[in-house]
Amino acid sequence: MFGNLKIKSLEKPLVDTLITVGTFIVSTGFCFALECLDVEDLNYIIIYVLGILFTAVFTNGTLYSSVLSMVSVLGYNFFFAEPKFAFRLSDRMYIFTFMLMFAVGITVSLITSELKHKMARINELNVEKEKLKSEAEREKLKATLLRSISHDLRTPLTTIKNGAELIVENPDMDKRDRDEILGDISSKSMWMIGLVENLLSLTRIDSEKLTVKKSPEALEEIIPQAVRNVDGIIGNRKIHYDMPAELLLIPMDATLIIQTISNILTNAVRHTKDDGNIWIKVWSTGNDAVFRFTNDGDPISEKDLPHIFEMYYTSGDRGGVGIGLAICELIVTAHGGKIRAENTEDNKVSFEFNLPVKEDDNG
Numbered sequence: 564m565f566g567n568l569k570i571k572s573l574e575k576p577l578v579d580t581l582i583t584v585g586t587f588i589v590s591t592g593f594c595f596a597l598e599c600l601d602v603e604d605l606n607y608i609i610i611y612v613l614g615i616l617f618t619a620v621f622t623n624g625t626l627y628s629s630v631l632s633m634v635s636v637l638g639y640n641f642f643f644a645e646p647k648f649a650f651r652l653s654d655r656m657y658i659f660t661f662m663l664m665f666a667v668g669i670t671v672s673l674i675t676s677e678l679k680h681k682m683a684r685i686n687e688l689n690v691e692k693e694k695l696k697s698e699a700e701r702e703k704l705k706a707t708l709l710r711s712i713s714h715d716l717r718t719p720l721t722t723i724k725n726g727a728e729l730i731v732e733n734p735d736m737d738k739r740d741r742d743e744i745l746g747d748i749s750s751k752s753m754w755m756i757g758l759v760e761n762l763l764s765l766t767r768i769d770s771e772k773l774t775v776k777k778s779p780e781a782l783e784e785i786i787p788q789a790v791r792n793v794d795g796i797i798g799n800r801k802i803h804y805d806m807p808a809e810l811l812l813i814p815m816d817a818t819l820i821i822q823t824i825s826n827i828l829t830n831a832v833r834h835t836k837d838d839g840n841i842w843i844k845v846w847s848t849g850n851d852a853v854f855r856f857t858n859d860g861d862p863i864s865e866k867d868l869p870h871i872f873e874m875y876y877t878s879g880d881r882g883g884v885g886i887g888l889a890i891c892e893l894i895v896t897a898h899g900g901k902i903r904a905e906n907t908e909d910n911k912v913s914f915e916f917n918l919p920v921k922e923d924d925n926g
Contacts (some may be wrong), residue, residue, distance in 0.1 A: 579622040583631050590614035591638055604643045605728045612720065622826070627826035628672030636665045663727050663748070670752070671716065714727055719755040722795045723748050739848035762926040775816040775897045782811040782845060782852070789824035790843075796829065798837045813852045813918050819894045826887040827856050827914045834860035834912065851900070851917040862906040871904050891916070 594607040619628035640650055665778075726748045730741060732819065783806070790802065831841050835858045842857040863871060874889040895902040895916045902916035 569689060572836040573837075575623060578801070579627050582622055583618050583627040586614045586618050587631060587634055587638065590635070591642060593641065594639075596640070596644070601730075605731065606722065607639060607643055608667075608724060608727070609720065611621045611639060612671060616671050616675060616716075618874060619672040625676045627670050627671055627904050628676070632665050632669050632672060646748045659727070659730065663723065667723060667752075668721065674755075716755060719751040719795075722751040725795075758760060765856070775819060775894070777814040777816055777898070780815050782806065782813060785813075785815075785817060786824065786843060786845070789821045789828060792821065792825040796832050798832075800832060800835055801840050803840060803842045805842070805845060805846075811845070811847055811852060811920075812922060813920060815898060815918055816894075820898070823855075823891045823894045823916070826891050830887060831856055831858040831912070831914070834858065836860070847920060848917075850920060852913065852920055853917045855913060855915040857913045859909065859911050862912055863904060868904065868906070872902065901909065 590613075594604075594610055597606065597610070598604070607753050612635075615628050618631050619625065622628065637650070641648060726744045729744055730736065736744075785904050786804075790797075828841070835841060836846070839859050842855075844855045844857070846853055872888050872892040892902050895918070899919045900917045902914070904912070904914050907913050
């Protein structure tokens with residue numbers, strides 16, 4: 564009996580070690596393949612970060628993903644930085660890139676580990692309420708979690724990558740421009756952390772009720788911040804604004820509402836052509852502030868429309884992982900509002916939600 568326990572106690576660290584080593588080998592091999600295709604070497608950072616993310620999800624704790632972060636930095640230096648097959652630590656630009664890569668790797672591993680623990684707690688509660696869940700359902704949830712994290716981290720990671728490329732490729736860059744890029748990298752990193760904190764807030768849900776802390780916020784500050792959050796993926800799409808001329812203060816948890824708007828805009832961008840249009844309209848009815856987001860992309864299919872806000876619901880023609888819009892509904896409902904989606908008569912897609920302008924006694 565004790566022998567079996569000892570074997571099992573050694574088995575998990577061995578498996579985690581094999582996963583970590585195997586992930587590094589696969590990531591490096593994939594980078595070598597990209598090198599043969601003359602792909603820019605700074606793109607390899609994303610490959611290694613995804614490897615770190617995979618390791619953080621499928622191993623126990625943050626030790627293995629943290630070690631892989633360090634090894635990935637050294638591997639990138641040794642295999643792909645000039646001169647190759649030697650460690651180069653004298654160039655300040657490369658040192659900055661390596662420090663950035665290591666910081667992103669550690670951040671991703673810590674966030675993923677924490678989110679994994681929170682999701683495990685949610686699973687335990689669901690098991691108590693529903694008695695049992697099959698092993699297949701738990702594996703599906705884990706796979707969905709991995710895909711959703713990868714999706715939600717893609718935009719800020721791309722911004723960080725592009726900023727690093729600009730600094731590395733332009734060593735004589737003006738200090739003001741460099742500081743602006745570093746500031747953007749810092750802000751996107753903070754936004755990435757804030758995004759995951761919003762996801763972690765879902766652990767406070769009990770009977771689909773989310774705890775929010777409201778304070779009066781100016782509409783003219785909320786919308787621009789949400790648009791900035793998705794600026795890196797807008798491309799050539801045009802955003803049209805129809806906003807109230809007067810100052811509109813709305814009781815809300817600003818961070819969560821900005822995340823809601825960002826999720827809706829991300830969904831709109833994903834389903835709008837690069838030269839398409841997105842319309843943002845906000846108005847007050849006296850009792851509510853109404854937010855409407857319209858895009859000229861493909862309509863939502865009739866079979867998907869009733870399920871568009873369900874957690875983990877996916878469809879073949881809309882794509883996604885079924886988490887962003889579900890979070891939107893939870894946040895809006897927690898604020899005392901409602902959210903809806905529809906196909907308009909002029910072949911556009913519209914998402915609309917309302918927030919009470921006047922707080923009730925429980926606000």
